Structure formats: structure tokens, C-alpha cells
Amino acid sequence: MSTPTTFLTEEMRQQAIGLEGPPVTTEIEKGAIIRFAQAIEDDNPVFNDEEAARKSQYGGLIAPPTFLRSIRSSRREVPFDIPFNNALDGGSDWEYFEPVRPGDLITTVSRITDMQERSGRMGVMIITSTVTTYTNQFDQVVATQTTTGIRY
Numbered sequence: 321m322s323t324p325t326t327f328l329t330e331e332m333r334q335q336a337i338g339l340e341g342p343p344v345t346t347e348i349e350k351g352a353i354i355r356f357a358q359a360i361e362d363d364n365p366v367f368n369d370e371e372a373a374r375k376s377q378y379g380g381l382i383a384p385p386t387f388l389r390s391i392r393s394s395r396r397e398v399p400f401d402i403p404f405n406n407a408l409d410g411g412s413d414w415e416y417f418e419p420v421r422p423g424d425l426i427t428t429v430s431r432i433t434d435m436q437e438r439s440g441r442m443g444v445m446i447i448t449s450t451v452t453t454y455t456n457q458f459d460q461v462v463a464t465q466t467t468t469g470i471r472y
Contacts, residue, residue: 327444328437332400336448341394341430348391350422353383356390382419388463393428393452398435402446402471410447410468418462425457433466445472 350370357367365372366382373381420426434449452465 325444326437327403328435328446332398333435335400336398336432336435339396339398339432341396343427343429344392344394345425345427346391348383348420348422348424348426350381352390353381353387353420353422356387357384360384360386378419378421381422383421385414385416385463387420388414388426388454388465391426391428394430396430396432396450398432404444404446404471406442406472408470408472410470412468413466414463416463418456418460420454420456420462424462426462427455429453429455440472442472445470 354368357364362368362384364384366376366378367373367384368381370381373379430450430452432448433451434447436447438445438447448469448471450467450469452467453461454463454465456462
């Protein structure tokens with residue numbers, strides 16, 4: 321398939337911006353937190369030693385901030401086909417607001433906040449910005465992730 325010289329129209333941008341994926345809820349398990357902390361070799365006791373964590377300011381185990389990368393998140397679909405086979409992760413920015421604890425029900429919702437077309441060495445690229453919000457069962461936002469995805 322040949323690469324187009326231009327693809328994204330303003331109408332397509334407006335169709336995509338604001339689209340949300342369906343909410344996805346995950347129950348956070350104590351064992352998953354401990355295994356994750358072990359896998360990233362983080363020996364902080366608030367992540368993997370329940371007895372020590374109970375004596376901490378958190379009063380019990382909490383998940384390492386990067387743990388949220390390991391849970392399923394919603395996937396938003398655009399109402400048109402993007403004719404590019406290659407994808408790159410352009411990076412993520414995270415903000416953390418509340419600790420994630422065993423037993424929490426974390427619901428993720430991803431929303432497209434921007435879509436742009438740019439030309440690069442590889443040709444036309446579609447750059448999509450998405451914000452994923454992680455909310456617990458008390459309707460507290462525990463974290464947000466702003467992601468840049470690149471298709472070319």
C-alpha cells in the first residue's frame with residue numbers, strides 16, 4: 321500500500337476529538353501489587369510488606385505508581401480507518417492524586433483530546449493525544465495519563 325501525502329481532514333479531527341472508550345473496571349488484588357513491586361525490584365515495604373505498610377502513613381499496602389500501567393484500560397475507536405500500519409508510543413505524562421490499594425475498583429476511561437497530521441522522514445504521521453482517567457470506587461480520580469500515539 322502506498323503512503324498518502326495527506327490524510328486527516330478537519331472534519332475527521334472534529335469527529336475524533338472528545339471520543340471516549342467504554343469504562344473498564346479492574347479490582348486491584350494484593351498479590352498483584354506485591355508481584356508487580358517484585359518484578360520492578362522495588363523493595364519499598366509499602367508496596368510489598370503488609371505488616372510494615374500498616375505502620376506507614378498509608379495504613380496498609382499501596383500500589384507503586386507505575387502499577388496502573390499493568391491494568392486494562394479503555395480503548396477508544398475513531399469512526400474512520402487510519403491507513404497506516406506502523407505505530408509508536410510517543411510517551412506518557414502521569415499525574416497521581418490518591419494511592420491505589422488492594423480491593424480498590426479502578427475504572428479507566430480514555431478520551432481523545434487531539435489529533436494532528438504532520439509530515440516527517442517516514443512520510444505522513446497521525447499524532448493522537450489521549451487522556452486516560454483512573455477513578456476508584458469512591459469516584460476519586462487516583463491518576464491521569466496523557467499519552468501521545470504516532471501512526472505512520
